[in-house]
Structure formats: C-alpha cells, structure tokens
Amino acid sequence: MAEHTAFEPDFDISRPTIARVYDALLGGKDNFAPDREGAAAYLKHVPNAGDCAKDNRAALVKGVQYMANKGIDQFLDIGAGLPTMENTHQVAQAVNPGAKVVYVDNDPIVLAHGRALLATNDSTTVVTADLRDPQGILDHPEVKEMLDFTRPIGLMFVGLHMHFHDNEGADEWVRLIMDACPSGSYLFITDFVDTGEPLQKSIEQAGLESLGNGWIRTPERITEHFLGLPLVPPGLDFLARWFPEEPDKEVPAPEELEPHQRILMGGIGYKA
Numbered sequence: 722m723a724e725h726t727a728f729e730p731d732f733d734i735s736r737p738t739i740a741r742v743y744d745a746l747l748g749g750k751d752n753f754a755p756d757r758e759g760a761a762a763y764l765k766h767v768p769n770a771g772d773c774a775k776d777n778r779a780a781l782v783k784g785v786q787y788m789a790n791k792g793i794d795q796f797l798d799i800g801a802g803l804p805t806m807e808n809t810h811q812v813a814q815a816v817n818p819g820a821k822v823v824y825v826d827n828d829p830i831v832l833a834h835g836r837a838l839l840a841t842n843d844s845t846t847v848v849t850a851d852l853r854d855p856q857g858i859l860d861h862p863e864v865k866e867m868l869d870f871t872r873p874i875g876l877m878f879v880g881l882h883m884h885f886h887d888n889e890g891a892d893e894w895v896r897l898i899m900d901a902c903p904s905g906s907y908l909f910i911t912d913f914v915d916t917g918e919p920l921q922k923s924i925e926q927a928g929l930e931s932l933g934n935g936w937i938r939t940p941e942r943i944t945e946h947f948l949g950l951p952l953v954p955p956g957l958d959f960l961a962r963w964f965p966e967e968p969d970k971e972v973p974a975p976e977e978l979e980p981h982q983r984i985l986m987g988g989i990g991y992k993a
C-alpha cells in the first residue's frame with residue numbers, strides 16, 4: 722500500500738456517521754451504538770433498508786465489472802465507505818490484476834479500516850478528503866501518485882449524492898473532477914429516487930431523522946448528475962433492474978419490483 726501522510730484518527734462516536742450507519746445496515750461490525758440507532762431509524766421507516774444497501778453494493782460490483790471489462794484500470798471511488806464483502810479494488814483487480822484504485826472518503830474511520838484491508842496491496846490506497854473540495858482531491862499527493870489523468874478513469878460516486886442537498890451544488894464538484902479525466906473515462910452514480918412513491922419519501926424521512934441528510938430526487942434531476950454525458954445501456958434505471966454488463970437481459974418491469982427495490986437508481990456516463 723502507498724505511504725500515507727501522518728493522520729490522527731479522531732472519531733466522534735457520540736453521533737452517527739453515514740459510513741457507519743451504512744455499515745450497520747449492511748450487517749458490518751465497524752459501527753457504534755448511535756450508528757445502530759441511526760440504522761434502526763432507517764429500518765423503522767423502511768423495513769427492507771438493509772436490502773436497499775445490499776442492492777447498492779450489488780450495483781457497485783456490476784458497475785465496476787462493466788468498466789473493468791471495458792479496459793478501465795484506474796478507479797477513483799469517492800464516498801467509498803467502509804470496506805465490506807466485495808470492494809472496488811477486489812472487483813477491478815479480478816478483471817485487471819494491475820488495476821489501480823483510490824478510495825476517497827471524508828470519514829476518517831474509512832482510512833483506518835481501509836489500511837488494514839489494503840496492507841499488502843500496492844495498487845490501492847485510501848485517502849481522507851471531501852468532495853466539497855474537489856480540487857483538494859485532484860491535488861492530493863496519493864491521488865496524483867496512483868492515477869494517471871492522461872489515461873481513462875472510472876470515476877465513482879456510488880450512494881453519495883443523496884447526502885448533499887441540491888442547493889449545495891454537488892454536480893459542479895463532480896464536474897471539476899470529471900473535467901480532469903480524459904475521454905474514454907466513465908462516471909458511475911447511484912442515488913435515491915423520487916417517482917412519487919410513499920416508501921421513497923420514508924427513506925428520506927429516515928435519513929433526515931438519523932443523519933440530517935439523505936434526499937430523494939426525480940429521475941430527471943438524477944440524470945443531470947451525469948453532466949450531459951451519454952449513459953451506457955440500459956441508461957438510468959432502478960438498481961434491482963440495472964445490468965450494464967447485459968443490457969438486453971430480461972428484467973422485471975418496474976411495477977413488478979418490490980417497493981423497496983424502487984428506492985435507488987443508477988447509471989454510468991461515458992466521456993467520448
């Protein structure tokens with residue numbers, strides 16, 4: 722694993738964090754009592770919230786496999802979360818053994834746990850940085866050392882946009898980073914969707930109660946996250962149906978999905 726700058730973990734365990742609540746929903750062990758209370762708030766409003774988190778992870782695996790099979794061997798995974806079963810570097814390196822992966826998260830616990838996971842992996846690193854400072858991510862020494870911005874990059878924001886209110890301007894932060902990626906790069910995003918269903922409203926309510934964020938958005942608004950890039954087939958879709966590796970695969974109609982399977986949508990944009 723690459724060298725890290727000196728970093729003193731400073732965990733405030735008195736309040737829930739997104740990374741740890743999500744870990745609790747996935748059945749992980751890297752969380753504390755307030756995080757489990759946050760997860761309980763999700764489960765109170767959306768009893769299948771754990772399945773939503775698993776669907777999101779399954780989509781992450783499919784998206785990374787798709788990009789890796791297209792020849793992408795550099796990934797910048799922003800809002801990476803705590804290590805879990807199949808992580809971006811494991812999926813990418815199973816396809817391209819030399820694939821480089823940089824995980825970025827603003828929660829220091831991700832770095833602490835990522836270090837342990839990556840102790841023997843020279844092609845992967847974790848940095849603590851905030852999407853709110855996108856130039857800071859591009860200028861980070863480990864990002865610059867690990868990734869070659871003259872070659873295509875798989876840029877990932879999986880399960881991150883919902884944590885920013887629309888008036889924060891997250892699309893412009895993403896644009897700054899995407900602008901630094903050359904043609905041939907991909908932009909992979911998943912987000913909470915609002916198609917007018919009560920359970921979608923419930924997940925927003927759970928997030929606002931437990932974390933103070935976690936907004937839902939219309940598919941049209943989610944499409945704007947892709948900055949005008951064309952989406953690879955099948956385009957933006959509910960994650961439970963979304964299958965970029967086999968876009969022609971037969972999938973259930975949206976109305977055949979369970980309501981909790983209509984909470985998350987995702988897609989992959991391509992920079993020609």
Ligand SMILES: C[S@@+](CC[C@H](N)C(=O)[O-])C[C@H]1O[C@@H](n2cnc3c(N)ncnc32)[C@H](O)[C@@H]1O
Nearest residue numbers: 739740743800801802826827828851852879880
């Ligand atoms: C719901 S988790 C998603 C984790 C992983 N990408 C996945 O889909 O399984 C969102 C992650 O984004 C991180 N995050 C939230 N705000 C962030 C920010 N401003 N900059 C970087 N990471 C952030 C959280 O700490 C958390 O780990």
